[in-house]
Every structure is written in C-alpha cells, then in structure tokens.
Amino acid sequence: MGKMVWAHLAVPVKEVSLDVILPSGQAFRWKKHHDEWVSVLKDLVIVLRQDDNQISYRALASNNLPVPDSILEPVLSDYFNLSIKLSRLYREFGVRDSYFKKISPSYTGIRILRQDPWETLVTFICSSNNNIKRITQMIDNLCRTYGEYITTYNNIEYYTFPRPVSLCTSTCVQTLRDLGFGYRAAYIYKTALQVNEWESAGNSLSQLRGQPYEQVREFLLGFKGVGPKVADCVSLMAFDCHSCVPIDTHIWNIVQKRYATTAQLRASAKSKTMSKIMYDTLSQHLRKLWGHYAGWAQAVIFISELRKNE
C-alpha cells in the first residue's frame, strides 16, 4: 500500500453534511465504514472523511496508482454541486416558507448531488414502489454482476456502474430477477437497449444537461418504468433541473399535514392513486412556493420527514 495522501475541500458541515445526504435515498452506493464514506465515482473508489470545517478525500484506482488531486478535486466539486451556496438558498427558502424556516435549523447541509445520468436513471427506475434498503441492495447486486471490478477496500469489493451495453444480453432480465429486481428487471433491460442505441448513434445522456426541463422530462418519460416521479428525480439529480419537485409519498404526506392545500388537492387525497394532473398541480404549487431551486428545498423537507418516522 502506498502512503495515504489526503487532500481537502474547505467546506463547512452546514454546506454539506455527508452523514445526512449520502444515506438518505438520493444516491444508493455510499457505504460508511467507521468514519469514512466510500463509493465509486466514474472508475475511482472515493474515500471521504468529514469534520466541522473540511472534507478530506482520496481515491483508489484499479491500477493502485495514486490519483492526482488535479483530477479528483473537480470531480468532487462537480458531484457535490459546490458552486451552489446552500446558506444562501436556506435563507431564501426560509423567507418564502415559514415551515421550512421552522424545521431547517435541525436539517442543515442538505444539498442535491449532481449524479451520472445513466446511473441515476437506472437507480430511480428501481426506486418505484420500493424502499431505500432494498434499492441499495439491488444496485449493489447490479454492479457486482455487470460492473467492472476496481479494487477492494476494507474487505469490500468495489465495481463500476455497468454501461448500458453490458446489460444488453439475452439473459439480463432473468439475471436481474434472480438478483431481486422483480418486475423492474424488464424495465431496466428495455431502458438499457434504448440508451445503448441512443449512444451508439453518437449521442450521450449528458448532452441533455442544459436543455429545458420540459424537454428533459419528455425524453425521460419515453423509457419504460419512468413515470412523472422518476422523471422528476432524474431531472433534478442528474440534469440540473433545480426547480423540479418530485412528489413522492413522503412529500405528499407532508403537504397534507403541514401546508395549506387547495380544495382540489384535499379532494384528491381520497383517491387511492395520484392522477397525473394532481401530480403536476402539486409539483408546480411547491415550485412556486420555493422558487428556482425548489428541488433543493424538497430535499430538506423530504429528509426531515424521513427522519421523523425513525
């Protein structure tokens, strides 16, 4: 083993709280081992430690060669969206929304990660009618089976996230079912075929970044297993659509409990399933309330609700 070389990001916990955002259902591949958070970004195993004033980081590559900080720092800065100042957003949300102002002091450092589009798409297809624990297990199985081995750290093997082409095999659906994907196995396979074809034609999913939300959303809704909620999660977490507010069961619950709702919204509460119209109405309502970075406010409210149920 080479000498451990740590580099540092001067980021206070109030801007990024790893312990809050990494295990809370935004990304599903971070593992905590003692005081270290470990995951894979691109083809590197990333190791993070955090104290009050900084995040220390280093990376392990498959060749065991050191990864220069000049490569690593931009990767992390991008992944954690560090150009966006959280303190400023919290202040603005607090002015717009008294409930946010009330609860946010207990939930600081919650920000939206900027994740890989393909990985995010697959992950959130898996998230439908599912829970964080199981989603984490499914994604872990997927990478072990179809990803490329990178290295072992703390006795845990780390793999890349498989490229679409790796899933375009005749046995994929059955394999995924055996790995616990249930009915989502077929969705993943079909999506892999589509994305592979799209990329083979010289495109990349990343080129959707910077496109208007409506176009990103329409594109995403074209995949099997992607409905309004999943499309919004991917738009927000991979395609820079910061104002987009995914409406899940937790947000729906909290809106009914905490926010004044219109007669139309209250009436819909009786319905077993949320209609597309109702979904859009609610999402836009919250977007207007919270503003251009509404999706970031949603993340705070979502985690506060998640934590309360524990």
Place this chain on the structure above:
DNA sequence: AGAATACCTCAGCA
C-alpha cells in the same frame, strides 16, 4: 379522461 388494480420483494407489525 380518470380511477382502480396488478406488479416483485421483504421487513415490520398485529
């Protein structure tokens, strides 16, 4: 059009 139902799996609960 809009609402109900089936869908994989599994932990938590009565």
Place this chain on the structure above:
DNA sequence: ATGCTGAGGTATT
C-alpha cells in the same frame, strides 16, 4: 403464526 401493509410508482385496464 399467517396475513396484511407500505416502501421516494408505473403500466395497464
């Protein structure tokens, strides 16, 4: 114990 419910929904009817 066996059966039900809900988990960051979606496709189908």
